[in-house]
Amino acid sequence: MKILVMGGTVFLGRAFVDEALRRGHELTLFNRGQSGVTPAGVEAVRGDREDEETLAALVEGRHWDWVVDTCGFEPRIVRRSVRALAGHVETYAFVSSFHAYADWPAKSVDESFPRHACAVDAAPEDVPYNALKAGCERVVEEGFPGHALIVNPGIIVGPGEPVGRLPWWLETVARGGRVLAPGSPDRVMQLVDARDIAAFLLDRLAEGDSGRYLTTGVAGNTTMGELLAACAEATGSDAAFVWADERFWQEHDVAPWTELPLWAPDLPEFAGTWTPSSAKALAAGMRCRPVAETVADTWRALRDGGYPPPKYLQGQLPVGLAQDKRDAVLAAWDARGPQG
Ligand SMILES: NC(=O)c1ccc[n+]([C@@H]2O[C@H](COP(=O)([O-])OP(=O)(O)OC[C@H]3O[C@@H](n4cnc5c(N)ncnc54)[C@H](OP(=O)(O)O)[C@@H]3O)[C@@H](O)[C@H]2O)c1
Incomplete structure (x- = not known):
């Protein structure tokens, strides 16, 4: 065509x-x-x-x-x-x-x-x-x-992601050591690989289809814990994740989405963040690869240099918590005492 x-x-x-x-x-x-x-x-x-x-x-x-x-x-x-x-x-x-x-x-x-x-x-x-x-x-x-x-x-990830949400986590986890992580490792998420949307679009066009499809991936295809574990696996990192509860992050003025990419607070106004339904697209044949595969391919692409660096590394977008703020928040978490 x-x-x-x-x-x-x-x-x-x-x-x-x-x-x-x-x-x-x-x-x-x-x-x-x-x-x-x-x-x-x-x-x-x-x-x-x-x-x-x-x-x-x-x-x-x-x-x-x-x-x-x-x-x-x-x-x-x-x-x-x-x-x-x-x-x-x-x-x-x-x-x-x-x-x-x-x-x-x-x-x-x-x-x-x-x-x-x-x-x-x-x-x-x-x-x-x-x-x-x-x-x-x-x-x-x-x-x-x-x-x-x-x-x-939904939130699109994959090789060449220009915003740098997943790349920021990959780079952060790759450095190893103690890595502050948001909320609960069990927080369910839903990510979609750009390549899977591309294939779905081509399939639908070939069928002469029209209409609207939510393409947000398979419901609950990862959790924050699984995602960060996949980052550690892909980068060969020894990172030890320190899960700090959300109230603590909020008290330290850490901004969801921007300073902590892919973190939506557990508040009523964000209740549907990771639960849009892709049922119609999946029923029409959309195939979604495992998130761990996307994570590994994204890390490989970051290393290979086949794509421009994410915009946050070029100073064009504010993504990720600065190292000094991260250190300060970690120190505060360690110092918070047994009651938190
Ligand atoms: N990232 C996410 O998580 C997410 C989630 C939901 C939806 N989306 C949507 O997914 C899409 C992602 O886009 P992408 O960046 O991946 O697309 P892309 O097609 O790979 O890149 C954007 C293209 O637009 C061209 N362009 C920009 N301004 C132009 C202009 N004025 N005239 C002609 N060409 C222009 C750019 O080339 P030049 O600059 O050389 O012109 C570039 O080729 C967006 O529509 C976004 O809203 C993204």
């Missing part, structure tokens, strides 16, 4: 391109050429998706079976590509997020849950990412009725 990818060079898009090439598809990648890697064997078209003239030039005299849009973040901008591509592609696949569901992370959402409201002309200065993603979905659905395929991934 002929596939146009809006983006395609960093993480999920790159995983999609790799898998599509492996399956023998013919690919055109449209991006600015500023980030990531363009593999051999694809047609690269340079341009900014915000620019309508560039989009018009991209589609002139062209036709693709599918477009896969991995880099849509604003409805007004996604609408430009939806309009430009009408009549030039059969199916528009859009990578959204589980953030699009208004009740996430408080509730265990599925595809029947309401999405955030969002005006088509909403700007990121005024409207959060969550609502903008929902707005983008609607623009695609309206522009390609019956031919829009939307995926709502």
Whole structure:
């Protein structure tokens, strides 16, 4: 099949391109050429998706079976590509997020849950990412009725993860010694590998499918304890995990998600964080590899240098607890006394 990818060079898009090439598809990648890697064997078209003239030039005299849009973040901008591509592609696949569901992370959402409201002309200065993603979905659905395929991934991990959530834990655990860990090792999580979403998207497109799928992985496919143990195994580390209760972290102003990646506090407003339902996607054939395999492959990719370093290592994103704060929190934990 002929596939146009809006983006395609960093993480999920790159995983999609790799898998599509492996399956023998013919690919055109449209991006600015500023980030990531363009593999051999694809047609690269340079341009900014915000620019309508560039989009018009991209589609002139062209036709693709599918477009896969991995880099849509604003409805007004996604609408430009939806309009430009009408009549030039059969199916528009859009990578959204589980953030699009208004009740996430408080509730265990599925595809029947309401999405955030969002005006088509909403700007990121005024409207959060969550609502903008929902707005983008609607623009695609309206522009390609019956031919829009939307995926709502959960937390995506895997080789080349640019945010650096799992890479931060891997680097931290690899250093060994006593490693502070959040809450309980039994805290159930749900992670999904970018490569599994990519394969699922290609499977669904090949079936001529449309509609929406939550792609958040297999329910409870890991726990915080298993994840950190997998990090130790992958890195050959002697790390000894010191499980400090959540109240303690909060008392020391450690921020969930950013300073402690992949940690959502055990509070009612986060009750559904790790329990969105991927039942529909799994019933449709989505296959998810074991989290330990993802962890090992991510560590290998970090070492091989086949991907750009995660953004937090480049100082572009605040991910992970700084070493001095980590030492101070550990010292405070040791000094807290027998009653905690
Ligand atoms: N990470 C998570 O846990 C998570 C969870 C849920 C959903 N998601 C969603 O998953 C997707 C992940 O994206 P990814 O980074 O992995 O995708 P990707 O396709 O691998 O990389 C992003 C691409 O967008 C291109 N791009 C950015 N701005 C552009 C512009 N103005 N015009 C043309 N091309 C542009 C970049 O190239 P240039 O910079 O060279 O233009 C790059 O090729 C996102 O939609 C995100 O919302 C992520």
